[in-house]
Every structure is written in C-alpha cells, then in structure tokens.
Amino acid sequence: MKNLVTIKLNKEYKRAYFQGKFKAHPVLVTYLVPNRQKGNKIGITTSKKIGSAVVRNRSRRVIRAAYLAVRERIVFPKGYDIVFVARPDTALMKSTKLEKIMEKQILFLLQENAAQRKKKFRKEKGSS
RNA sequence: UGAGCAGGUUGUGUAAUAGCGCAGUUUUACUGUGAGGAAAGUCCGAGCAUCACAGGACAGGAUAGCUGCUAACAGCAGCCGGAGGCGACUCUAGGGCUAGUGCAACAGAAAGAAACCGCCCUGACUUUUUAGGGUAAGGAUGGAAAGGCGAGGUAAGAGCUCACCAGCAGUGGGGAAACCCAGUGGCUAUGUAAACCCUAUCCGAUGCAACACCGACAAAGAUGUAUUCGUUGGUCCGACGGUCUUGAAAGGUGGCAGAAAGCAAUAUGCUUUUGAGCACCAGCGGCGACGCGGUGCAAAGAUAGAUUAUUACAUUUAACAGAACUCGGCUUAUAGAUCUGGUCAUUUU
RNA sequence: UGGGGUGUCGCCAAGCGGUAAGGCAACGGACUCUGACUCCGUCAUUGCAAAGGUUCGAAUCCUUUCACCCCAG
Numbered sequence A: 001m002k003n004l005v006t007i008k009l010n011k012e013y014k015r016a017y018f019q020g021k022f023k024a025h026p027v028l029v030t031y032l033v034p035n036r037q038k039g040n041k042i043g044i045t046t047s048k049k050i051g052s053a054v055v056r057n058r059s060r061r062v063i064r065a066a067y068l069a070v071r072e073r074i075v076f077p078k079g080y081d082i083v084f085v086a087r088p089d090t091a092l093m094k095s096t097k098l099e100k101i102m103e104k105q106i107l108f109l110l111q112e113n114a115a116q117r118k119k120k121f122r123k124e125k126g127s128s
Numbered sequence B: 001u002g003a004g005c006a007g008g009u010u011g012u013g014u015a016a017u018a019g020c021g022c023a024g025u026u027u028u029a030c031u032g033u034g035a036g037g038a039a040a041g042u043c044c045g046a047g048c049a050u051c052a053c054a055g056g057a058c059a060g061g062a063u064a065g066c067u068g069c070u071a072a073c074a075g076c077a078g079c080c081g082g083a084g085g086c087g088a089c090u091c092u093a094g095g096g097c098u099a100g101u102g103c104a105a106c107a108g109a110a111a112g113a114a115a116c117c118g119c120c121c122u123g124a125c126u127u128u129u130u131a132g133g134g135u136a137a138g139g140a141u142g143g144a145a146a147g148g149c150g151a152g153g154u155a156a157g158a159g160c161u162c163a164c165c166a167g168c169a170g171u172g173g174g175g176a177a178a179c180c181c182a183g184u185g186g187c188u189a190u191g192u193a194a195a196c197c198c199u200a201u202c203c204g205a206u207g208c209a210a211c212a213c214c215g216a217c218a219a220a221g222a223u224g225u226a227u228u229c230g231u232u233g234g235u236c237c238g239a240c241g242g243u244c245u246u247g248a249a250a251g252g253u254g255g256c257a258g259a260a261a262g263c264a265a266u267a268u269g270c271u272u273u274u275g276a277g278c279a280c281c282a283g284c285g286g287c288g289a290c291g292c293g294g295u296g297c298a299a300a301g302a303u304a305g306a307u308u309a310u311u312a313c314a315u316u317u318a319a320c321a322g323a324a325c326u327c328g329g330c331u332u333a334u335a336g337a338u339c340u341g342g343u344c345a346u347u348u349u
Numbered sequence C: 001u002g003g004g005g006u007g008u009c010g011c012c013a014a015g016c017g018g019u020a021a022g023g024c025a026a027c028g029g030a031c032u033c034u035g036a037c038u039c040c041g042u043c044a045u046u047g048c049a050a051a052g053g054u055u056c057g058a059a060u061c062c063u064u065u066c067a068c069c070c071c072a073g
Helices: A010-019 A053-073 A095-127
Strands: A021-024 A028-034 A041-045 A080-086
Touching: A010 A028, A010 A041, A010 A080, A021 A095, A028 A095, A041 A053, A053 A080, A053 A095
Parallel strands: A041 A080
Antiparallel strands: A021 A028, A028 A080
C-alpha cells in the first residue's frame, strides 16, 4: 500500500499493547504508542473469534479505508505505532461511520500522550 | 388446476470518486488483468519433489454384487439382488458364520445337537404319589427355540409321509457376468464378520513448512574399510556410501500460475510442439459414463498475505461464503430467480 | 497449510458391546446453643458433542458433521 508502513514483528505489537494508551469502542479498539521514526506504522488485528475469513477480510479493509481518510485530516506531532483491533460488528459498519469513531479515538489518545509527557517532564524538573 | 418426482443454469448489475496486487512497456505514468460453486471440510485418488529412476518378506492399512468408464479412486454409468412408494422414482458397506475361534447379559429346562410343565407307555404303590422310557404338537422365557403352514399318520408325537412355500446341493437352459427360469435330490444347526478372522484385489515412505539454488560467518572434533557406522518406514533382508559429526545463525530467489522452443520489436504479440488442461458441438461410435474428431480459450498468483472502500440508481438486504503447489472426485453450507423432462388426481373438450 | 488428539453430572474423571463407577461441589437430614468437622441420604433418566447406520441391544463399532486442544515457522 502506498506510503503505508505496517507493523510486522510480534515484539512491536506487544510493545503497543503493554506500553501504549488505548481507547475502546464496541466497534473498534485503538492502541497508540510513540515510536522514534518518522511517519506512522499501523497494524490491524482480526482474531479468529470475530468470525469467518470473509468477516475478517472485510473488517481489515474497512479499517484500512477509514485510516487512509483519517490520516489526511489529523496532524501528528511525530511518528506513532497504531494498532487497531477489530470487533465482531466491525464488518457490518460503513467505513464513513468508522472514520468518525477512529478520528475521535486518535485525537483523544494524542491528548493523553501529550499530557503524560508533560507530567513526566514536570516530575523530573521537581526532583532535580 | 392441485400434489409430487428427477435433473440443469445462475449466484446482483450499472455509473461516479478514491485505492491495492501482479504482468508488460516508450519506467513512475499508462495499458491489461485480478476469488468460488463450493475457494470450505481435508474424506479419497493422482501429478510433482526428495529418499536407490523404489527391490523382497512380514506386519499394517484400504476396498468388497456384476460389467464397463477413467491417469487413478472409496468416483461415475448401466445392470442384478434386496427394501419403500398407486406412480414418476428413491434408498441400499450387497463377499464368506456349511474353514476355524469368540460372543449371545438378564430371563429361560435348554442359546447348540435341548425334556421344566405338559402328552403317552410301562413298573411300584394303589388315597395322594413315585421310578424308568418315549415325545419337540401345546405352555412359559427371549431379539432368536431347531424350516413355515395344512393334511395324513401315531400309544403320544415327529419331514415319519405328502401338497404348497423358504433354504441348501448338484443338473439343464438363457446371459458378458452378477443373476434369472425350469425340473431333480437329500430332508436342513439360530444370530453376529461396521467381532477376531478367511478369500480376492490394491497400497514403499514423507509432504511445497517437500525440495532446489544463491549470498554471507566461523572453523573444530571423531571414525578407520566392515558381524561397525550412516543413508528413507514398524521390523528383518537387500541395496548404496566414504567420509561423518558439530557451532552460530538469519535472509533472498525459485518451486508458483500451463510447460518448452523459435520468430518479431512502438509494446502486452505470433508460430510450433507438448499435457489426465478447460469449454463448446443438430459431427462419428456407445443405452450411458465416456472415447474419437473439430473449433475456441488459457493473464489471480499474494507472502502479516492484494483482488477493495464509499455514494447513487435498479428490486430488498441478496444466501453460503475468501485461492496459498496443482488437478479429478466425494461430503457439507447455500437466499432468490429460472429452465427442462416424467408421474398421480380432478375438471373440461 | 500440514500432522495428531480430545469431547461422559457444575468441576475432575472411570467404563470401551449387556443396569453409566468414584471423588469434589450442590441439596436434604442427623450431631451442636450456633458454625465447621464427621455420619446418613439425594443428584446423568431416555441421556455420554450432534445426526444417521450395523446389532436383539451402542457411551463403546462404522459414516458424516460440530466444537476445542496440541505439534511443525
């Protein structure tokens, strides 16, 4: 896919799950963690629990289409690893609806991340 | 018109915007192309690859009416036997318990060559009863009781005799065979082989995570020419090998999208050969599966895994559902639409 | 993708052609002033993942399907 880097190693997925912030919704769960590279890397998880191969493929496509639309609008301060986890109802959604949900989630998580960094920064200042 | 039977086809379409994989080229933009009838389950059969260009025996496994079709098969076609349906038609693991062994709980006298009750005869005692023998017609148990049923026959009975029916053996006729038909004979030991087993036929093992090649690192140790070691399966034989073992590890390409060769160069083309390739035919042969012949087609080939997302219209929401080395089948899932050919009943002519 | 295995009460499980053992838990009762421990009893009921078949008889044998688990990168 053009200009779209995907996460490939299991290590990187685990990093996103354990260190990253997450926001949940009945249709989509988003994990977000900053990486040290330029540009975002995304990963999509569709487990066997959500349905058959047709359902998994469909939800993967919908998420990818939604991300491509969302990427145009949001300005990321730096590179992030983003992992999207599909839910059973994801395949029934339209990608336009999913866009709005995803946009909210990512903006929320970016704020959280920024807030956390400021806190850390202050703490370090105070201790020193 | 109603009910019912068998079989086939299709498996959303169109437009706009944005986007992805692969191939090609005038190389970064265009052109072409891009999921299924089951791609599924992985239940069979093959190709292909490696191990000896795959050998023998045992073990193990598979199949099981007959004849054909097929590269092969547990598939398909036609037929035979059996079961069901008024019928169209459907279903059918359908070799052998008279080769041997095992099992048949409980009940019942007895589950394999049987006497509990009953019936009959004889003896004892003669009030009841009791001993021996004969008897498979009746009772009781059971899924199953020694061919079934009727008549003759008898002390009572019994294929003891006879008619019909079932089964077995051998005879004659028909058929390619399963098998069918006819008459003869002796008079018959139940069920179970999807129990062990026997018979016939077939099967070497491992699966593309097979396997081949490329690039790059470090080098060490052991054996000593055969009753050892290693190389492929459970075992043995046989065969082959001289070198074998080990450390660290991770990647790429091919296999893989019909194959091979040639020709041409504003392109993705053309030609030839080849293959269990696919589709079609008012062609030929065959009842048919199918074969022969002819014509046409053959461009999904990913590798964290492309083949789409959104909107509008049609008619509503399309059902089951996503290729991973490739084919032939089987099985299972499947909304709706549609076509063809039989059958039965009723009404009208 | 390929290979292998398992489904029996709420849980752990035995049984592998002839009435579905046992333990824990649960429920009822006894003991106790009450609770625990202990003792006694009940608990699969047309059923052994589901559907067909073989058999007199199937959890067990055969076929198909479903769910789950393990191994191989």
